[in-house]
Amino acid sequence: MTENLLELRKLSKHFPIHSGLARRVTGEVRAVDDVDLIIKRGETLGLVGESGCGKSTTGRAILRAIEPTSGEILFHGKDGTVDVAQLGRTDLKQIRRRMQMVFQDPYASLNPRMRVEEIIAEPLICLERMSRGDRRDRVVELLELVGLNSQYLARYPHTFSGGQRQRIGIARALALAPEFVVCDEPVSALDVSVQAQVLNLLIELQQRLGTTYLFISHDLGVIEHLCDRVAVMYLGRIVEVADTEALLRTPKMPYVEALLASVPHADPHAVTAHAIVRGEIADPANRPTGCAFHPRCAYATDVCRSVAPELRNVGTRSNPHLAACHFSETLQLNGVA
Amino acid sequence: MTSRPIISVRNLEVGAMSRHGMLRPLRGIDLDLPFGQTVGLVGESGCGKSMTARALLNITPAPMRITGGTIILDDGKAPPQNLSALDPDGVAMRAIRGARVAMIFQEPMTALSPVHTIGDQIGEMVRIHRKLGRREAKAHAIEMLDMVSMPNARQRYDAYPFNLSGGMRQRAMIAMALACGPDVLVADEPTTALDVTIQAQILELLQRLQADLGMTVLLITHDLGVVARTTKRVAVMYLGEIVEEASTIQLFDTPLHPYTQGLLSSVPRLGSRRGRREPLPTMRGTVPSALVELAGCAFHPRCTKAVAGLCDVIKPVMAEVNPGHSARCLLYPEVLVASKRGSSVVQPEPVS
Numbered sequence: 001m002t003e004n005l006l007e008l009r010k011l012s013k014h015f016p017i018h019s020g021l022a023r024r025v026t027g028e029v030r031a032v033d034d035v036d037l038i039i040k041r042g043e044t045l046g047l048v049g050e051s052g053c054g055k056s057t058t059g060r061a062i063l064r065a066i067e068p069t070s071g072e073i074l075f076h077g078k079d080g081t082v083d084v085a086q087l088g089r090t091d092l093k094q095i096r097r098r099m100q101m102v103f104q105d106p107y108a109s110l111n112p113r114m115r116v117e118e119i120i121a122e123p124l125i126c127l128e129r130m131s132r133g134d135r136r137d138r139v140v141e142l143l144e145l146v147g148l149n150s151q152y153l154a155r156y157p158h159t160f161s162g163g164q165r166q167r168i169g170i171a172r173a174l175a176l177a178p179e180f181v182v183c184d185e186p187v188s189a190l191d192v193s194v195q196a197q198v199l200n201l202l203i204e205l206q207q208r209l210g211t212t213y214l215f216i217s218h219d220l221g222v223i224e225h226l227c228d229r230v231a232v233m234y235l236g237r238i239v240e241v242a243d244t245e246a247l248l249r250t251p252k253m254p255y256v257e258a259l260l261a262s263v264p265h266a267d268p269h270a271v272t273a274h275a276i277v278r279g280e281i282a283d284p285a286n287r288p289t290g291c292a293f294h295p296r297c298a299y300a301t302d303v304c305r306s307v308a309p310e311l312r313n314v315g316t317r318s319n320p321h322l323a324a325c326h327f328s329e330t331l332q333l334n335g336v337a
Numbered sequence: 338m339t340s341r342p343i344i345s346v347r348n349l350e351v352g353a354m355s356r357h358g359m360l361r362p363l364r365g366i367d368l369d370l371p372f373g374q375t376v377g378l379v380g381e382s383g384c385g386k387s388m389t390a391r392a393l394l395n396i397t398p399a400p401m402r403i404t405g406g407t408i409i410l411d412d413g414k415a416p417p418q419n420l421s422a423l424d425p426d427g428v429a430m431r432a433i434r435g436a437r438v439a440m441i442f443q444e445p446m447t448a449l450s451p452v453h454t455i456g457d458q459i460g461e462m463v464r465i466h467r468k469l470g471r472r473e474a475k476a477h478a479i480e481m482l483d484m485v486s487m488p489n490a491r492q493r494y495d496a497y498p499f500n501l502s503g504g505m506r507q508r509a510m511i512a513m514a515l516a517c518g519p520d521v522l523v524a525d526e527p528t529t530a531l532d533v534t535i536q537a538q539i540l541e542l543l544q545r546l547q548a549d550l551g552m553t554v555l556l557i558t559h560d561l562g563v564v565a566r567t568t569k570r571v572a573v574m575y576l577g578e579i580v581e582e583a584s585t586i587q588l589f590d591t592p593l594h595p596y597t598q599g600l601l602s603s604v605p606r607l608g609s610r611r612g613r614r615e616p617l618p619t620m621r622g623t624v625p626s627a628l629v630e631l632a633g634c635a636f637h638p639r640c641t642k643a644v645a646g647l648c649d650v651i652k653p654v655m656a657e658v659n660p661g662h663s664a665r666c667l668l669y670p671e672v673l674v675a676s677k678r679g680s681s682v683v684q685p686e687p688v689s
Contacts, residue, residue: 018499050532050533050534051532070515072564090388106620127584152580161621161623162623170604173633176551189625190558191381191382191559191602191623192381192600192604193381193600193603193619193620193623194602194623195604196603196604196605196617196619198615199617200607200619203614203616204616207614217536218532219605220533220534220607221605221607221609222605223608224605224607224608224613225605225610225613225614225617226605226613228613234375244613248607248608250357258532258534259534260607261537262533262537263533263562263565263607264536264537264540264560264562264563264587265562265565265566265605265606265607265608266561266562266564266601266604267589267606268565268566268585268586268589269586269589270565270566275536276534276537276538276541277537278535280502280504280505280535281532281534297606336608337609337610
């Protein structure tokens with residue numbers, strides 16, 4: 001049994017909606033709504049969902065890159081547990097040493113006016129007391145770690161390709177040797193041949209450094225390849241969490257079944273199942289009552305329209321499979337063949 | 338069992354002079370679109386997929402222009418015409434564009450006008466091409482919105498693009514493209530900006546419409562899953578050239594070109610049961626820019642199978658390796674023979 005590194009308890013992020021001349025608050029978008037999630041030390045947890053479901057907001061809220069509205073973010077370090085949500089400025093800065101982030105867009109996440117050396121050294125300057133010489137050595141070491149030539153130190157980001165930039169972003173995230181890294185769609189902006197290089201790098205670094213990843217992606221193929229466990233989000237809530245294999249082969253929540261059936265298989269022999277989900281994702285400012293997925297769900301009944309299902313264990317005690325559906329036990333849902 | 342091509346592209350070249358030299362995004366494309374079929378065009382960004390789509394409608398972005406080759410449109414409605422010879426802004430091209438060959442774009446938010454209702458934009462097609470009146474155009478637009486399964490078509494007629502979700506915008510754009518009943522539809526990454534559940538809906542819609550209307554579709558995408566699901570034939574592009582062309586089943590079962598093999602193997606596919614975190618095969622380097630001129634095969638600097646003294650010297654041509662399956666790779670004797678024969682012929686200078 002591996003220990004937990006991070007525990008989210010009822011984590012929420014609500015954005016107010018202003019309207020009218022007085023910009024009065026007239027509603028709120030519950031981007032992340034009472035999320036409970038455990039991330040184990042050394043694992044890769046995948047966080048999947050469609051755009052607008054709150055997966056990136058969750059990732060950012062964990063690092064407090066945006067302030068969560070409520071909830072706890074328990075970080076179990078070697079020297080005891082801290083609630084990241086409660087930390088003040090100085091302590092927060094210290095915890096960032098141990099939690100870092102790799103961003104989606106390698107073009108927007110590097111300052112075009114900084115040289116590679118400055119970009120990678122920035123976390124070291126902010127948080128580490130190091131001599132200039134040591135710092136440069138560390139930057140060179142990091143560049144080599146991510147497979148870039150150390151002669152690139154004085155170059156600007158615009159001289160690099162997308163894949164190389166993403167490597168720079170990864171080197172920056174790893175500069176302080178964090179225990180936990182949020183990877184927010186790190187390969188979505190890359191072409192497939194480059195995507196494979198960056199995925200291999202992330203895997204290799206994890207094996208070498210023992211880093212824990214929260215891997216946010218909408219690409220289920222990438223998730224299957226990389227993740228030990230997967231959590232699926234829909235309209236700000238976690239709807240299913242299980243081991244990757246269990247979630248993909250035997251989903252317990254109709255939305256996950258629909259999501260899996262919607263992925264076009266790169267196999268022309270595959271018979272396309274026409275279990276295509278109806279309608280579109282609802283407006284997060286105007287959540288459907290009961291189960292948020294019920295307007296699109298083929299199995300919905302009256303209970304689904306009125307009562308919101310809790311996320312509960314429908315697997316075994318030793319091998320939990322969490323799902324938020326009233327009928328997880330009775331429905332026979334299809335996974336990936 | 339290949340039927341007569343409705344569009345036949347031969348040696349199509351697109352280029353422009355830049356201050357860094359000659360930009361050549363298309364370097365001699367040969368492509369047939371058989372009547373009533375869906376053909377896929379795949380490749381990574383920068384390989385010239387979208388430029389091919391735009392060249393088919395003669396809307397290459399300035400200063401790019403068609404510098405050579407032919408695009409023969411033969412839809413049986415009029416005598417065969419060479420689109421590449423027509424003036425892009427001329428009456429003849431404008432009568433074809435939208436009416437007989439239509440296009441849907443990747444980004445519905447930028448492709449649709451933000452200041453006109455979608456009903457107006459769909460109606461405009463038939464008002465211009467078929468000279469319909471205002472009322473008839475409105476009726477037709479609503480009919481089109483119904484056809485693409487737009488929920489509440491009548492109310493949506495008055496909606497602006499910003500009122501609609503991504504999936505509905507894409508439906509509106511499809512309705513607009515199909516308003517004049519074109520024979521050929523060029524779909525440039527029609528689902529790339531959409532979520533998977535919506536993508537599945539739009540792909541199903543396109544397949545249904547293609548079957549119902551007997552359209553010919555060129556589907557451009559970088560997603561091999563989309564290709565496998567919706568096309569019968571596929572062409573793979575690399576640096577402005579088609580490097581492999583086959584039936585979809587042949588291409589996925591026995592890819593011939595090392596680039597295609599690399600593309601297929603480097604994608605983690607859902608349900609592939611590949612070992613978790615087993616290193617993915619990678620291709621070194623990235624797609625070169627359209628400025629690059631390489632001797633020999635365009636892929637040789639990245640190819641693991643490249644033979645020194647051969648691949649960097651002889652320019653490969655497309656040749657049939659298996660029945661109905663062509664490739665542009667010198668490792669196949671058929672290609673090597675054809676390429677050696679071709680290289681003795683002096684290549685015509687591109688028109689500058």
